[in-house]
Amino acid sequence: MLCQKQQQQFRCIALNASALLLYSHKNKPLPVEHSVLGGFSNDYSLAQQQRRNLYTSKFRMAPTSEENKSKPIGLVAIDETRRFMTDCFLKSKTSPENSKAMADLLAEADYRGHFSHGMNRLEMYINDLHKNSTDGMCQPEILNETPATAWVDGKNGLGAVVGNFCMDIAIKKAKQVGVGVVAAKRSNHYGIAGWYTMRAMKEGLIGLSGTNTSPLMTPSRSLEPALGTNPISFAAPANNGDSFVLDMATTAVAVGKIEIQRRKGEKIPLGWAYDEQGNMTTDANLAFTSGCLAPLGGNELTSGYKGYGLGAMVEILCGILSGSLYSNKVRKWTHVGSDAEADLGQFFIAIDPNCFAPGFTDRQTDMNNILRNLKPVDPSKPVLVAGDPEREHMEKVDKEGGVRYTPNQIKTCEELAKRLNIPPLKFNS
Amino acid sequence: MLCQKQQQQFRCIALNASALLLYSHKNKPLPVEHSVLGGFSNDYSLAQQQRRNLYTSKFRMAPTSEENKSKPIGLVAIDETRRFMTDCFLKSKTSPENSKAMADLLAEADYRGHFSHGMNRLEMYINDLHKNSTDGMCQPEILNETPATAWVDGKNGLGAVVGNFCMDIAIKKAKQVGVGVVAAKRSNHYGIAGWYTMRAMKEGLIGLSGTNTSPLMTPSRSLEPALGTNPISFAAPANNGDSFVLDMATTAVAVGKIEIQRRKGEKIPLGWAYDEQGNMTTDANLAFTSGCLAPLGGNELTSGYKGYGLGAMVEILCGILSGSLYSNKVRKWTHVGSDAEADLGQFFIAIDPNCFAPGFTDRQTDMNNILRNLKPVDPSKPVLVAGDPEREHMEKVDKEGGVRYTPNQIKTCEELAKRLNIPPLKFNS
Ligand SMILES: NC(=O)c1ccc[n+]([C@@H]2O[C@H](COP(=O)([O-])OP(=O)(O)OC[C@H]3O[C@@H](n4cnc5c(N)ncnc54)[C@H](O)[C@@H]3O)[C@@H](O)[C@H]2O)c1
Ligand SMILES: NC(=O)c1ccc[n+]([C@@H]2O[C@H](COP(=O)([O-])OP(=O)(O)OC[C@H]3O[C@@H](n4cnc5c(N)ncnc54)[C@H](O)[C@@H]3O)[C@@H](O)[C@H]2O)c1
Numbered sequence: 001m002l003c004q005k006q007q008q009q010f011r012c013i014a015l016n017a018s019a020l021l022l023y024s025h026k027n028k029p030l031p032v033e034h035s036v037l038g039g040f041s042n043d044y045s046l047a048q049q050q051r052r053n054l055y056t057s058k059f060r061m062a063p064t065s066e067e068n069k070s071k072p073i074g075l076v077a078i079d080e081t082r083r084f085m086t087d088c089f090l091k092s093k094t095s096p097e098n099s100k101a102m103a104d105l106l107a108e109a110d111y112r113g114h115f116s117h118g119m120n121r122l123e124m125y126i127n128d129l130h131k132n133s134t135d136g137m138c139q140p141e142i143l144n145e146t147p148a149t150a151w152v153d154g155k156n157g158l159g160a161v162v163g164n165f166c167m168d169i170a171i172k173k174a175k176q177v178g179v180g181v182v183a184a185k186r187s188n189h190y191g192i193a194g195w196y197t198m199r200a201m202k203e204g205l206i207g208l209s210g211t212n213t214s215p216l217m218t219p220s221r222s223l224e225p226a227l228g229t230n231p232i233s234f235a236a237p238a239n240n241g242d243s244f245v246l247d248m249a250t251t252a253v254a255v256g257k258i259e260i261q262r263r264k265g266e267k268i269p270l271g272w273a274y275d276e277q278g279n280m281t282t283d284a285n286l287a288f289t290s291g292c293l294a295p296l297g298g299n300e301l302t303s304g305y306k307g308y309g310l311g312a313m314v315e316i317l318c319g320i321l322s323g324s325l326y327s328n329k330v331r332k333w334t335h336v337g338s339d340a341e342a343d344l345g346q347f348f349i350a351i352d353p354n355c356f357a358p359g360f361t362d363r364q365t366d367m368n369n370i371l372r373n374l375k376p377v378d379p380s381k382p383v384l385v386a387g388d389p390e391r392e393h394m395e396k397v398d399k400e401g402g403v404r405y406t407p408n409q410i411k412t413c414e415e416l417a418k419r420l421n422i423p424p425l426k427f428n429s
Numbered sequence: 430m431l432c433q434k435q436q437q438q439f440r441c442i443a444l445n446a447s448a449l450l451l452y453s454h455k456n457k458p459l460p461v462e463h464s465v466l467g468g469f470s471n472d473y474s475l476a477q478q479q480r481r482n483l484y485t486s487k488f489r490m491a492p493t494s495e496e497n498k499s500k501p502i503g504l505v506a507i508d509e510t511r512r513f514m515t516d517c518f519l520k521s522k523t524s525p526e527n528s529k530a531m532a533d534l535l536a537e538a539d540y541r542g543h544f545s546h547g548m549n550r551l552e553m554y555i556n557d558l559h560k561n562s563t564d565g566m567c568q569p570e571i572l573n574e575t576p577a578t579a580w581v582d583g584k585n586g587l588g589a590v591v592g593n594f595c596m597d598i599a600i601k602k603a604k605q606v607g608v609g610v611v612a613a614k615r616s617n618h619y620g621i622a623g624w625y626t627m628r629a630m631k632e633g634l635i636g637l638s639g640t641n642t643s644p645l646m647t648p649s650r651s652l653e654p655a656l657g658t659n660p661i662s663f664a665a666p667a668n669n670g671d672s673f674v675l676d677m678a679t680t681a682v683a684v685g686k687i688e689i690q691r692r693k694g695e696k697i698p699l700g701w702a703y704d705e706q707g708n709m710t711t712d713a714n715l716a717f718t719s720g721c722l723a724p725l726g727g728n729e730l731t732s733g734y735k736g737y738g739l740g741a742m743v744e745i746l747c748g749i750l751s752g753s754l755y756s757n758k759v760r761k762w763t764h765v766g767s768d769a770e771a772d773l774g775q776f777f778i779a780i781d782p783n784c785f786a787p788g789f790t791d792r793q794t795d796m797n798n799i800l801r802n803l804k805p806v807d808p809s810k811p812v813l814v815a816g817d818p819e820r821e822h823m824e825k826v827d828k829e830g831g832v833r834y835t836p837n838q839i840k841t842c843e844e845l846a847k848r849l850n851i852p853p854l855k856f857n858s
Binding site for chain 2: 185279303316364377
């Protein structure tokens with residue numbers, strides 16, 4: 001049973017969070033995907049964000065002493081984050097154009113407050129490049145094309161390189177014939193799915209994208225994980241820079257949220273994860289060691305099979321359509337890098353709303369306003385539209401002049417700077 | 430607050446379930462959408478199905494005496510169901526072609542076990558037709574077209590007429606350029622979303638469709654409903670008649686499931702519905718009177734904002750894209766019919782997998798097998814793939830030679846037969 005196999009590995013992530021290289025007791029690489037302990041750091045900012053998300057809950061989220069130790073110290077301008085990451089890629093067998101693509105993607109994740117998918121992942125990409133399990137120089141290639149579709153071979157290129165290439169094709173086709181659908185095989189981890197849908201949105205189009213990922217989600221009735229957290233993003237433009245940007249894993253939550261509760265010795269809500277017997281559990285320890293995430297919706301009684309179905313839908317549009325790996329055939333991804341090619345599948349859709357009823361952005365603006373002005377349960381917490389939490393985070397970063405990283409993250413950056421012989425990360429304060 | 434306004438109405442549905450015409454205490458038509466008490470009947474078969482869905486739960490589902498009273502009595506062949514409904518439409522200002530389209534759609538819902546969206550709704554459509562709030566004769570019209578898209582005016586036609594028209598355009602375009610995207614405004618209730626996606630699937634294509642519906646879903650943090658149960662369906666072909674057919678409301682559950690628990694005096698699981706103060710409730714009575722359904726995922730802590738986001742995504746692809754009504758502007762739909770045009774929005778997408786990696790159905794078959802062969806928590810309950818529960822139901826109907834309807838449903842049919850002067854429903858046994 002996969003859950004049991006993963007058990008020791010997850011346990012080791014917890015025990016060795018500050019170690020430089022994470023190995024399980026059997027010296028196997030650890031699956032750290034979606035763990036807040038990824039990037040060799042306790043990501044305090046992520047923890048903060050998650051506490052914000054959780055502040056309606058009964059599960060009180062006071063900072064632990066462990067968290068205080070990893071309190072953010074250095075304010076880094078987003079431009080400097082981008083510069084540093086570009087330099088890292090440039091020194092890792094990656095072309096200037098591809099380096100920039102990856103740095104832009106990862107900096108945007110930090111800017112939007114999705115720290116788990118930003119600089120936190122840098123070293124994983126870098127290690128893959130040095131191990132030649134990802135090709136930093138290559139350009140994807142179109143294998144088959146119609147006026148409205150393209151099948152792309154990512155040629156084992158970096159996620160952002162493949163993703164940008166594909167979404168740009170979808171955009172071009174949408175502008176020509178109203179819609180473009182592109183599926184890529186042989187891609188790599190492509191970060192925040194919203195990056196690609198917003199690329200379409202900035203062109204006045206509706207964007208839709210998803211990726212398959214390493215198996216962590218346990219289908220309804222199953223004891224074993226068989227699908228990834230398979231995120232899906234949908235972005236639509238409104239007036240005056242307003243928008244709707246949904247960008248979500250199809251699991252209820254990421255492993256990171258479970259880890260935070262575990263460290264506090266507090267329960268998790270029913271609906272996040274299963275124990276090793278396949279029961280939904282409130283025990284953060286059991287959930288953490290099983291490594292079996294619940295689909296959105298939780299157990300069968302609360303329609304978790306719908307979240308499982310949505311995850312499978314993403315898998316079909318990614319793995320099955322493109323001919324990449326799929327379901328439990330997808331590799332685990334670790335901080336020590338991987339020897340095997342990831343061969344992930346991704347899909348990208350752009351739709352031109354101008355081909356339909358005139359006035360799309362007016363109506364989108366109106367609907368956003370309807371939703372935001374609904375009477376809230378708690379007057380201090382207004383109803384939000386997808387993308388609002390990220391907008392709030394970006395405003396905060398703009399106001400403060402940068403992003404604060406944790407000491408662990410900064411230590412990783414120092415080591416990378418030395419190892420790759422590049423100028424270290426500069427701080428504003 | 431909408432929830433409070435709906436309260437009396439929902440209460441009356443419960444009290445007057447067997448009455449011929451349902452009016453609230455203020456003589457206003459009742460919102461019965463998604464209630465198992467719709468169609469003037471306690472739908473026993475739906476109750477049975479829901480009990481099946483719930484049999485993993487702690488909430489024991491023994492039949493009530495009320496349910497026993499409405500135990501199915503008559504076995505009706507699917508062809509006869511279709512014949513009867515066709516006759517009803519023919520006598521209700523509807524063309525032969527359009528009558529057949531609606532009868533096919535509704536019979537398929539009963540065949541698949543989604544009784545809430547089959548004959549149970551017949552009288553609602555019939556009443557709308559007699560009130561001229563739906564046009565049974567008309568054909569939809571293309572307003573704007575590109576090689577891969579079409580914007581359609583449903584011209585207030587029947588849901589299946591508009592839906593078939595649109596999906597057929599999407600299919601044609603997918604066969605020509607790889608993908609077709611169609612959005613319709615001025616449509617009506619289109620039944621099970623899977624009807625349309627399976628239409629594409631039968632042509633070897635991937636189908637995707639959704640519709641907006643009357644507001645019943647309460648967004649995260651809101652006190653009021655503002656989106657419908659907005660179902661989405663995704664269908665993909667596999668080998669030898671196998672397939673993946675996801676067809677789901679983006680709410681956690683339909684009102685009907687709450688009603689069943691309420692009648693038993695039993696609790697509902699956290700995550701289904703809110704009380705009038707906007708708290709997630711386990712009290713089936715409170716949930717029933719508030720009429721505020723939770724999005725898939727439940728409350729914010731279990732990522733209900735993702736289900737809310739998915740419902741909004743469907744709304745954007747339907748209402749916002751097509752220029753129909755949207756969000757809380759959509760009318761309520763009742764058994765007495767409506768005087769106002771529904772002006773619903775719907776979207777239809779077909780994608781030709783042959784434009785991508787060869788061997789799509791082989792891989793889909795393989796993934797279905799991987800999922801179905803996962804080690805189950807309970808060996809007597811194997812892991813399912815979306816569409817499997819419906820397949821199981823169809824096999825049962827085939828074996829038994831028909832569908833069993835409740836006495837209430839049969840009574841409604843008797844009355845319809847008299848009122849419309851058509852041959853009554855014939856029984857096999
Ligand atoms: N590449 C990969 O392998 C991979 C895998 C999983 C996740 N991801 C990425 O990780 C990021 C985080 O995913 P997540 O599932 O944790 O997202 P999340 O739970 O933080 O947010 C999901 C969505 O809900 C919206 N939202 C949040 N609170 C809301 C509220 N109260 N009301 C309305 N909307 C609200 C957000 O704006 C967002 O669009 C995403 O960018 C995703 O693409 C990537
Ligand atoms: N036209 C409208 O206004 C409207 C509104 C709401 C719903 N509907 C229709 O009502 C019908 C029922 O919707 P619902 O949300 O109650 O559906 P549901 O909860 O019964 O099923 C949802 C999906 O999950 C799948 N499923 C169920 N159990 C599973 C399991 N254990 N493992 C894997 N997959 C499983 C089903 O095959 C189905 O595809 C649908 O056809 C929908 O289109 C229509």
